[in-house]
Amino acid sequence: GNSVTQMEGPVTLSEEAFLTINCTYTATGYPSLFWYVQYPGEGLQLLLKATKADDKGSNKGFEATYRKETTSFHLEKGSVQVSDSAVYFCALSDGLAMNTGFQKLVFGTGTRLLVSP
Amino acid sequence: DTAVSQTPKYLVTQMGNDKSIKCEQNLGHDTMYWYKQDSKKFLKIMFSYNNKELIINETVPNRFSPKSPDKAHLNLHINSLELGDSAVYFCASSQDLPGVIRETQYFGPGTRLLVL
Numbered sequence: 001g002n003s004v005t006q007m008e009g010p011v012t013l014s015e016e017a018f019l020t021i022n023c024t025y026t027a028t029g030y031p032s033l034f035w036y037v038q039y040p041g042e043g044l045q046l047l048l049k050a051t052k053a054d055d056k057g058s059n060k061g062f063e064a065t066y067r068k069e070t071t072s073f074h075l076e077k078g079s080v081q082v083s084d085s086a087v088y089f090c091a092l093s094d095g096l097a098m099n100t101g102f103q104k105l106v107f108g109t110g111t112r113l114l115v116s117p
Numbered sequence: 118d119t120a121v122s123q124t125p126k127y128l129v130t131q132m133g134n135d136k137s138i139k140c141e142q143n144l145g146h147d148t149m150y151w152y153k154q155d156s157k158k159f160l161k162i163m164f165s166y167n168n169k170e171l172i173i174n175e176t177v178p179n180r181f182s183p184k185s186p187d188k189a190h191l192n193l194h195i196n197s198l199e200l201g202d203s204a205v206y207f208c209a210s211s212q213d214l215p216g217v218i219r220e221t222q223y224f225g226p227g228t229r230l231l232v233l
Contacts, residue, residue, distance in 0.1 A: 036224075043121065043207055043224030044160075089160060104173050105222065107160040 002027040004090050006108035013080055013115050021075040021111045023064075023090035031092040033057075033066050033073040034105070038087040047075075047088070085115045120144050121225040123208050129231045130198055137194045138228045140208030148172070149191035150209040150222065151183060160207070166191055203232045 007022040025033065032051045036044040048057030053068035062077045073090060090108040121142045130136055142149060150173070151163045165173035166185040180196045195202060208225040 041226065043209075043226045044222075045224070046221045049221075087158065104162050104165065106162075110158040110160070 002031065002092060002106050004092055004106055004108035006088075006090050006111050009087075009110070009112040011111060011113050013113070015082055015115055015117050016079045017115075019075070019077040019080045019084075019113065021088055021090075021113070023073045023075065023108060025071050025073065025090075025092050027071075027092055030068075033064070034091040034093075035062070035064055035073070035075050036089040036091060036107075038089065038110070040086070044089060080113070080115045082115045082117055085113055087112045121208055121210055121223050123206075123225040123228050125228060126226065127229050127231075129233065131233055132198055132200060134198050135194070135196045136198060136230075137192055138206055138208075138230075139190070139192045140225060141190050142208075142210040142223070142225075143189065144210055144212075144223060146210040146212045146223070147188055148211050149185065149188070150211075151191065151193050152207040152209065152224075154205040154207060154227070156204070164191075164193075198232045200232050203230055205229050 003026045005024050034049045035047040037047045038044045047062055048059040048064055050057040050066035053066050056063060056065045062075060064073050064075045066073055075088060087110045089110045091105045093105060124139045128136060148167045150165045152160050153163055154160045163175055163177050164183045168188050169185045182194045183191060185191045205227045207227045209222045211222040
């Protein structure tokens with residue numbers, strides 16, 4: 001089945017450092033790709049998404065490009081802040097469920113980012 | 118004005134007990150979900166309902182029974198709790214349409230369940 005692989009965490013950076021969190025996927029067809037973020041004690045929030053190859057999703061200084069040739073959707077930010085400390089989840093939209101026409105999300109295991117002042 | 122709310126936030130109980138977790142969304146969405154996040158942070162969908170109809174039912178023990186009294190609520194009832202049920206359970210909602218590229222899902226804060 002479809003799956004998402006993320007780099008193991010935690011990723012520990014100093015403020016203003018460059019961030020990359022790797023995400024690769026295995027899928028049939030052409031899934032949409034997402035990054036969700038989970039701040040401490042909260043639920044997941046959509047950070048950005050891309051719906052087709054070569055699309056770039058961006059939000060709050062974060063970017064990720066849908067690379068079909070390398071089946072990747074790596075998350076990047078040029079200068080991280082302490083407030084970016086959170087767990088980041090890569091996800092893809094899976095195929096149709098129960099022949100209903102509705103898709104479901106498949107998540108990676110999450111990568112914890114810790115940013116120190 | 119919380120968009121997706123869950124109760125309780127924490128739940129500690131003994132093996133063999135029956136418990137329920139409630140979820141409500143005030144976003145007017147048609148689709149709601151339950152996810153389980155295990156100790157390794159792996160997040161997996163369990164169920165999804167659209168307009169009170171079950172649309173996704175992953176391989177979940179039948180001790181888990183979702184109930185959707187209306188499209189704003191999706192509750193999760195768990196019978197005969199086992200140690201392996203200990204996890205964080207997240208509710209989510211979205212405004213999905215069949216065949217349309219998936220819309221954003223909005224997650225609740227999670228319910229941390231510990232079975233002793």
